[in-house]
Amino acid sequence: MDGKLRVHGHYNGLKTTLLFALMWAVIMLIWWLTGGSRGTLGIFIVIGLATTFGSYWFSDKLAIASMRAREVSEQEAPMLYRIVRELSAKAGKPMPRIYIAPTMSPNAFATGRNERHAAVCCTQGILQILNEREIRGVLGHELMHVYNHDILTSAVASAMATVISYLGYSLMYFGSPRSNDRDGDGAGAFGLIGVLLSSILAPIAASLIQMAISRTREYDADEDGSRLTGDPEALASALNKISYGAQTNRMRKTAATQAVSSMMIANPFSAVGFSKLFSTHPPTEDRIARLMRMAQEMRASGIYGAGGDAQIRY
Numbered sequence: 001m002d003g004k005l006r007v008h009g010h011y012n013g014l015k016t017t018l019l020f021a022l023m024w025a026v027i028m029l030i031w032w033l034t035g036g037s038r039g040t041l042g043i044f045i046v047i048g049l050a051t052t053f054g055s056y057w058f059s060d061k062l063a064i065a066s067m068r069a070r071e072v073s074e075q076e077a078p079m080l081y082r083i084v085r086e087l088s089a090k091a092g093k094p095m096p097r098i099y100i101a102p103t104m105s106p107n108a109f110a111t112g113r114n115e116r117h118a119a120v121c122c123t124q125g126i127l128q129i130l131n132e133r134e135i136r137g138v139l140g141h142e143l144m145h146v147y148n149h150d151i152l153t154s155a156v157a158s159a160m161a162t163v164i165s166y167l168g169y170s171l172m173y174f175g176s177p178r179s180n181d182r183d184g185d186g187a188g189a190f191g192l193i194g195v196l197l198s199s200i201l202a203p204i205a206a207s208l209i210q211m212a213i214s215r216t217r218e219y220d221a222d223e224d225g226s227r228l229t230g231d232p233e234a235l236a237s238a239l240n241k242i243s244y245g246a247q248t249n250r251m252r253k254t255a256a257t258q259a260v261s262s263m264m265i266a267n268p269f270s271a272v273g274f275s276k277l278f279s280t281h282p283p284t285e286d287r288i289a290r291l292m293r294m295a296q297e298m299r300a301s302g303i304y305g306a307g308g309d310a311q312i313r314y
Contacts (some may be wrong), residue, residue, distance in 0.1 A: 019216070023160045023209045030202050032165040045163055059151050060112040060119045066256035069101035069121045083136045084120060087143055087228055096120050096146065100127070105251035107241045109263040110142035111151060118146045129245050130238050136264055137234030138242075139224035145263075146222060150217045154262070157213045176209040192261060214262055214280040222287055225304035228293055230304065232246035242266045243284045 073082040080098050088095045096110065096118035106126035112118030120142050122135070130138065143204070226232035243266060250255055251268035261268055262280040298304040 007286060019209050019213045020157070022207065023157070023164070026164055026202060026205055026209070027160065032166060035257065045159075053155075057113060059115070059155075062116055063100055063109065063111040063260050064119060064121060067099075067103070067123075068102040069099040070120075071097055073101050079132055079135070080120075080122065080139070082138050083132070084143070087136070087140055089146055091143065091228060093143075093147055094118075096143070100124060103251060104128070104249045105268055106245035106249065107264045107268050108131070108138050109143055109260060109265065110145045111263055112146055112183060113151055114269045115146060125245060125249055126242065128146070129241050131233045132239035134241065136229055137225070137231055137236075140229035140231075141221045141235055141265055144221045144224040144228060145217070146218060148217070150221065153217060154214065157210045160208045161203075162205035165203040168200070177299065192246060209278055215282045218281055219287070219290065222291060223294065226291060230232045230298075232291040232294040232298065236288045236295070239284050239288055239291075295313070 036079075038246045070079070077098060077100065084098060085095055093115045096112065097114075097120070099119055099121040101121055101123045103123045104125040106123060106129050108120070108122045108126055110118060120139060122138075126138065126203055127135070222232075222235060226235055229235070246268050247268060257268065266284065267279060267281040295304065
């Protein structure tokens, strides 16, 4: 690759757009059920934006503080500086600040509202279990979250989910004016059931769509980060090690770590059974399979850009 990084040779951006459209459809449906009042919709949109703006604007400071991470100098972490400087220069973007979090659970995340207010954080655990090539793959993934403006995408999705939840609550507590337009006890009962279902299912639907958006952004960062590094197998190997390491060195589950978990390269908390529906990350085995297919395609095209010793072992 020469000059500016070219990305998005995939349909994840389209999927994200369609998911946002679906979320808007849910908002308009619930708004219609609540009577179609412009004032009502306006109030809840303002609430959603207000509750999200602070977390978006101060996303880097909040995430870093939640993980008790500290900024490190180039003398303390020369490898991280070397890799991040190389990749950010290759992408034609400013170099973010670099932090290390004092936890042995292997993980990493990037945050910041834009390229000039970005931070990359690795845990002590990930630095111990990954080799330099794998760390490069991880940092490529994390940098692309910033360059693809995924923090903004997540903030917008969160605001829309908040709007849907509040519209659902208004249905629960105040009912639907439209149900009063129907005549007869049967129609009234039907309206009541519709209100109850909408008020309960709307927040669940919003959460599922929000999580689906997050998963598409993870696939995006996997692919774009691998294009940046030229080495999809390195990220695949890193994900395999992180997945195993996160199980043996579990991160302490607190309100702070839960808030940051969606930003991390892998879910630090196990998702089993029904909870998988609400996972912010795709299954690790699916991500690895995609990356290995990408590596094969790059080899077939003669553009595979790295050697080394990263391997996937099961």
